[in-house]
Amino acid sequence: MDKSKSVAVVGAQWGDEGKGKVIDYLASKADIVARFQGGNNAGHTVVYGANIFKLHHVPSGILNAGTLCLLGNGMVVDPLVLVEELFELEKRGIDTSKLYISGKAHLNMAYHKDLDEANEELLGEKKIGTTGRGIGPAYADKVMRRGIRAVDMTGFERFRERLADILPLQNRILKEIYNHKGYDLDELFELYCPALERLGPLVTDGSLLLIENLTAGKKVLFEGAQGALLDIDHGTYPYVTSSSTVAAAAATGNGVGPQHISQVLGVIKAYTTRVGEGPFPTEDRSEAGEQLRERGNEFGTTTGRPRRCGWFDSVIARYAAMVNGLTGLAVTKLDVLSGMDTVNMAVAYSCSGAETNNFPGSIEELKECTPVYETYSGWDEDISRVRRFQDLPAAARHFLKALEENVGVKIELVSVGPDRSQTITCQDSSLESWIVP
Numbered sequence: 523m524d525k526s527k528s529v530a531v532v533g534a535q536w537g538d539e540g541k542g543k544v545i546d547y548l549a550s551k552a553d554i555v556a557r558f559q560g561g562n563n564a565g566h567t568v569v570y571g572a573n574i575f576k577l578h579h580v581p582s583g584i585l586n587a588g589t590l591c592l593l594g595n596g597m598v599v600d601p602l603v604l605v606e607e608l609f610e611l612e613k614r615g616i617d618t619s620k621l622y623i624s625g626k627a628h629l630n631m632a633y634h635k636d637l638d639e640a641n642e643e644l645l646g647e648k649k650i651g652t653t654g655r656g657i658g659p660a661y662a663d664k665v666m667r668r669g670i671r672a673v674d675m676t677g678f679e680r681f682r683e684r685l686a687d688i689l690p691l692q693n694r695i696l697k698e699i700y701n702h703k704g705y706d707l708d709e710l711f712e713l714y715c716p717a718l719e720r721l722g723p724l725v726t727d728g729s730l731l732l733i734e735n736l737t738a739g740k741k742v743l744f745e746g747a748q749g750a751l752l753d754i755d756h757g758t759y760p761y762v763t764s765s766s767t768v769a770a771a772a773a774t775g776n777g778v779g780p781q782h783i784s785q786v787l788g789v790i791k792a793y794t795t796r797v798g799e800g801p802f803p804t805e806d807r808s809e810a811g812e813q814l815r816e817r818g819n820e821f822g823t824t825t826g827r828p829r830r831c832g833w834f835d836s837v838i839a840r841y842a843a844m845v846n847g848l849t850g851l852a853v854t855k856l857d858v859l860s861g862m863d864t865v866n867m868a869v870a871y872s873c874s875g876a877e878t879n880n881f882p883g884s885i886e887e888l889k890e891c892t893p894v895y896e897t898y899s900g901w902d903e904d905i906s907r908v909r910r911f912q913d914l915p916a917a918a919r920h921f922l923k924a925l926e927e928n929v930g931v932k933i934e935l936v937s938v939g940p941d942r943s944q945t946i947t948c949q950d951s952s953l954e955s956w957i958v959p
């Protein structure tokens with residue numbers, strides 16, 4: 523298989539790794555950008571010159587004229603939010619006519635958001651810290667076989683009928699368990715009618731669209747959201763999102779065979795952040811963590827919540843490499859570390875008196891782990907204008923080489939600022955055919 527044909531770009535930490543920027547960088551050479559999981563819990567910030575775009579459902583590829591964008595069957599799509607997102611893009615002159623939605627994608631409905639919020643409230647101190655966007659309840663309904671799918675948006679009668687079948691149970695749950703007033707069928711239907719009109723024509727057979735294009739030799743970029751440690755199976759359960767965030771999900775979440783994923787690029791920050799609850803071994807609650815938050819502007823794109831910050835953790839990175847089958851790394855936000863006297867990197871964990879290189883299987887064990895750090899010299903130089911690896915300060919190169927060695931995966935790209943242009947392509951990168959010189 524031609525290695526240049528498709529690449530999956532996935533988060534290798536707890537999300538917010540800077541996937542949007544990396545995807546945007548590669549998307550100019552992509553014929554199709556396809557998302558495969560999650561919904562508007564995701565938030566990608568793409569900076570292009572003076573323009574800042576905050577995307578939630580829509581793949582970053584939308585900013586490239588001519589690139590097809592697909593919301594895959596593995597997603598949960600909030601029709602009301604998507605309509606708003608498209609409107610905002612169009613207002614700023616972005617052509618959205620090449621966006622398609624897989625008919626098999628599930629809809630994230632108003633009652634899912636209510637259930638998400640109510641569930642978090644009920645959990646109290648044990649809450650997950652969700653984005654409150656209804657993601658968990660929407661996936662739960664999919665698995666319970668009582669979801670509404672994008673294909674149901676292609677006919678008003680069809681949508682109303684499906685809603686009529688489902689709403690009585692949703693209302694019972696809302697009223698009897700969560701003390702919510704529930705929804706009136708006619709009112710809810712009316713609320714969604716404009717979205718049906720706008721989005722119905724975008725619904726397509728996502729698998730067919732991709733396979734036809736792949737067969738014709740087109741380049742497909744699979745856009746992941748969140749990160750490996752938030753994966754429903756492989757993440758820090760229950761403090762995870764409700765979808766499969768790892769690279770293999772690019773196949774199931776788009777209805778193509780796994781042989782179509784030829785490269786897996788893991789996006790990873792030069793330090794670590796997390797939003798929401800759950801264990802985070804390298805979290806730094808001292809001044810260094812505060813510095814990372816301020817310099818890295820670590821506040822959520824979706825919720826505005828301050829992110830928890832800490833040092834780079836090779837243990838989770840190695841784990842992410844394993845569960846994703848990473849073939850390369852894109853290290854982001856290296857510039858944020860400039861000006862630090864020293865930079866720490868966890869190389870192992872110390873758990874119950876023993877040292878381990880492996881990520882523990884349960885959060886109970888993880889809570890007991892403390893990081894074993896290696897400390898590197900910092901650098902003072904402003905690296906935001908550096909465009910070649912060899913032009914980075916020696917200390918920064920040394921840090922990256924150690925990171926590469928500790929994770930065991932080749933660094934392909936290094937990001938030194940939010941703009942598309944602030945990206946270093948490493949020598950012999952296998953992504954070269956994706957990069958505009």
Ligand code: IMP
Nearest residue numbers: 537538563564651652653762763797798
């Ligand atoms: P949910 O996906 O809204 O259900 O949230 C579940 C967990 O995933 C929470 O800890 C969220 O903070 C986290 N999460 C969801 N989406 C993102 C994201 O795009 N970036 C970072 N964390 C996320």
